Amino acid sequence: MHGEYKVPGGKLVVVDLAVRDGRLADVRLSGDFFLEPDDALEAIDAALTGLPADADAEDVAGRVRSALPRDAVLLGFTPEAVATTVRRAVGGATGWLDHDWQFVHTAPQSPLTHMALDEVLTREVAAGRRGPTLRVWEWASRAVVLGSFQSVVNEVDREAADRFDVEVVRRISGGGAMFVEPGNTITYSLYAPGSLVEGLSFTESYAFLDDWVLVALGDLGVKAWYQPINDITTEQGKIAGAAQKRLGDGTVLHHVTMSYDIDAAKMVQVLRIGREKLSGKGLASAAKRVDPLRRQTGLPREEVIDSMVATFRRQYGLTDAPLTDAELAAADELVRTKFATPEWVGRIP
Structure with a gap:
């Protein structure tokens, strides 16, 4: 499944994932945003893998936030934007x-x-x-x-x-x-x-x-x-x-x-x-x-x-x-x- 969300005034967030046995799998986050440290991207992917596919946006954003190191810097996107993108992917959203x-x-x-x-x-x-x-x-x-x-x-x-x-x-x-x-x-x-x-x-x-x-x-x-x-x-x-x-x-x-x-x-x-x-x-x-x-x-x-x-x-x-x-x-x-x-x-x- 594929989802995209252009943050108003910000950057494009993209997620590709699968759903197996009702849970998120093979989660791959990408986009033209800025994220430090570099390995925070893998931490987000890992945190979302295994999450129930019907988790609401608040739960998804919370999982992203908990996976980020204390010194993480997100520019052009937020954990909420990631959650929106995941929900769009699972829901079969279309893009412009x-x-x-x-x-x-x-x-x-x-x-x-x-x-x-x-x-x-x-x-x-x-x-x-x-x-x-x-x-x-x-x-x-x-x-x-x-x-x-x-x-x-x-x-x-x-x-x-x-x-x-x-x-x-x-x-x-x-x-x-x-x-x-x-x-x-x-x-x-x-x-x-x-x-x-x-x-x-x-x-x-x-x-x-x-x-x-x-x-x-x-x-x-x-x-x-x-x-x-x-x-x-x-x-x-x-x-x-x-x-x-x-x-x-x-x-x-x-x-x-x-x-x-x-x-x-x-x-x-x-x-x-x-x-x-x-x-x-x-x-x-x-x-x-x-x-x-x-x-x-x-x-x-x-x-x-x-x-x-x-x-x-x-x-x-x-x-x-x-x-x-x-x-x-x-x-x-x-x-x-x-x-x-x-x-x-x-x-x-």
């Missing part, structure tokens, strides 16, 4: 390069259509009718996108939303509300089989699925890191938030909204929570904006997106695969029967 990634980037769509497309494409990947996919969104109009479990009245000032022609929609993933306007954010979704995140905790899977974005931002001169559970941040503050939804078979929807250049004054009038978060940060003036990607890259939004997609393509491969007529029809039907209904939008009033 095991999949033929598809790419969707269409003309602007309505907020309701975007909500529906996320559900449709997740189910298409689960059914095997579409390969794992990266989709970059383009917004046709202003919206507040509520997390699946948020209250409308607690999050949105409906009077301000109506005044600014902001549509209120609800997505299928949890997390917080987002305020979007055409051209002011960068939003993308990943639709992937559960095998890609096999062996990862929910917290680990967030960072794992967005590690490529950190590389892409680094290529643009932006030093960013993942702030658990679901934020991407820099020294100048948060620039993105992620959310996930898992289907019963493990298929994962992972989507991220990044702030390119948001009108903070408008946002704090529409989002109630935004007033609390931003009132103490000098952003109440109409002259202020939340513009980390525009300011930190100095590039047009389209160039930032092109660079991000190029990074993904370089690392994992990417083939253009436009939305099919069947997918668009299914999204239209879901808008009609679910996402545009008062029962869904107001499921938590």
Whole structure:
């Protein structure tokens, strides 16, 4: 069995092993990490050999830690990373390069259509009718996108939303509300089989699925890191938030909204929570904006997106695969029967 795990912001950890009579055998740890002293590698292999194959990550990490000499130095990985890699190997996890990634980037769509497309494409990947996919969104109009479990009245000032022609929609993933306007954010979704995140905790899977974005931002001169559970941040503050939804078979929807250049004054009038978060940060003036990607890259939004997609393509491969007529029809039907209904939008009033 073979498992790989790229530590977010760190190094690649690889393990090859067998399972005999319910226990780990022939364990061989490798990777591009740094480890001193040199013989600590053999000590880890020996410590893991014979461990029950169903040992949880905490037990595996504890066995690794107990095998390390007092003066051991681990750079780019941790005992927990080794444990994650072992669990991925035993669980039959796949890696990014095991999949033929598809790419969707269409003309602007309505907020309701975007909500529906996320559900449709997740189910298409689960059914095997579409390969794992990266989709970059383009917004046709202003919206507040509520997390699946948020209250409308607690999050949105409906009077301000109506005044600014902001549509209120609800997505299928949890997390917080987002305020979007055409051209002011960068939003993308990943639709992937559960095998890609096999062996990862929910917290680990967030960072794992967005590690490529950190590389892409680094290529643009932006030093960013993942702030658990679901934020991407820099020294100048948060620039993105992620959310996930898992289907019963493990298929994962992972989507991220990044702030390119948001009108903070408008946002704090529409989002109630935004007033609390931003009132103490000098952003109440109409002259202020939340513009980390525009300011930190100095590039047009389209160039930032092109660079991000190029990074993904370089690392994992990417083939253009436009939305099919069947997918668009299914999204239209879901808008009609679910996402545009008062029962869904107001499921938590």
